Amino acid sequence: MGGNKARKLEFILADAKAKGADVLITTGAAQSNFAMQMAAAGRKLGMHTVLVLFKGQHPEVQGNLLLDQLLGAEVRIMDVGLTELNKIYEAMKQVADELGRKGHNPYLVPPGGDMPLGTVGYVVAAREIYRQLTDLGLTANYLVVANGVGGTQAGLALGAKYYKLPFTVIGCSVALTKDECRYLCAELCNNAAKLLGWGITMSPEDLTVFDDYVGEGYGIPGKACIDAIELVANTEGIFLDPVYTGKAMAGLIDLIRKGRLTSNDSVVFVHTGGVPALFAYSKEISTELKPEFPS
Numbered sequence: 001m002g003g004n005k006a007r008k009l010e011f012i013l014a015d016a017k018a019k020g021a022d023v024l025i026t027t028g029a030a031q032s033n034f035a036m037q038m039a040a041a042g043r044k045l046g047m048h049t050v051l052v053l054f055k056g057q058h059p060e061v062q063g064n065l066l067l068d069q070l071l072g073a074e075v076r077i078m079d080v081g082l083t084e085l086n087k088i089y090e091a092m093k094q095v096a097d098e099l100g101r102k103g104h105n106p107y108l109v110p111p112g113g114d115m116p117l118g119t120v121g122y123v124v125a126a127r128e129i130y131r132q133l134t135d136l137g138l139t140a141n142y143l144v145v146a147n148g149v150g151g152t153q154a155g156l157a158l159g160a161k162y163y164k165l166p167f168t169v170i171g172c173s174v175a176l177t178k179d180e181c182r183y184l185c186a187e188l189c190n191n192a193a194k195l196l197g198w199g200i201t202m203s204p205e206d207l208t209v210f211d212d213y214v215g216e217g218y219g220i221p222g223k224a225c226i227d228a229i230e231l232v233a234n235t236e237g238i239f240l241d242p243v244y245t246g247k248a249m250a251g252l253i254d255l256i257r258k259g260r261l262t263s264n265d266s267v268v269f270v271h272t273g274g275v276p277a278l279f280a281y282s283k284e285i286s287t288e289l290k291p292e293f294p295s
């Protein structure tokens with residue numbers, strides 16, 4: 001149910017396993033898709049998970065947090081904001097030290113799995129998308145994807161460049177400014193390329209990111225996002241999520257409406273998951289969907 005993080009975890013947890021880790025530690029918002037998927041993947045490999053989460057918009061036991069509990073993850077929620085992540089990193093380090101003293105071998109993973117190894121998962125995905133299109137006799141000149149901290153877009157863009165694939169990757173930011181996204185993405189591209197032994201580099205200017213669809217901020221779905229979720233459910237029977245893919249789809253719709261993407265373009269929307277958060281956001285979403293409901 002979580003989505004894109006399985007591709008990153010395939011590589012990250014292989015490294016954890018190779019290093020003999022028995023406990024995984026990460027962070028994110030209370031409704032983090034990555035945290036939940038890491039707990040699930042850890043279970044599959046017989047590893048315990050500690051999640052040091054910040055409250056975010058929905059710290060109630062719903063959506064991903066409910067799944068974290070079902071997965072038996074140890075959840076610690078801290079009352080800190082997005083600007084105080086250093087307090088969270090400190091707490092993660094303390095947990096790792098504590099566990100180390102008890103004879104465990106903890107493995108720390110950055111939020112969203114945004115590390116070069118995770119990016120490699122999406123390098124592979126770029127080639128896979130191209131092959132699937134080719135098998136279907138199709139081609140695409142754009143991929144559209146949500147950009148959180150950038151690892152997903154970085155992997156797709158690096159894969160597209162290295163394998164000379166015909167598409168440009170468009171990222172729709174859900175939190176950061178365009179410049180922040182492009183800088184972080186380029187850094188992840190370059191570190192992943194180094195890891196793969198590829199002699200190519202990418203600069204922020206090589207990456208296409210729009211930050212017009214962030215709305216009021218990370219984890220706050222605006223009307224355009226909720227309208228996009230409703231439209232795709234109603235026309236395709238597919239569920240988007242209120243934090244990532246809803247905003248990215250709002251971006252794709254807007255780019256079409258503005259004529260930046262036309263019927264001459266062929267676009268693949270990369271659905272990166274996140275569906276469990278829909279349930280945690282039921283109040284915002286159902287109110288937006290039924291504004292004229294009689295009281």
Ligand SMILES: Cc1ncc(COP(=O)(O)O)c(C=O)c1O
Nearest residue numbers: 033148149150151152272273274
């Ligand atoms: C559902 C979903 N889509 C997209 C993203 C963005 O991924 P990235 O941080 O690699 O940009 C995330 C990250 O948490 C996510 O959970």
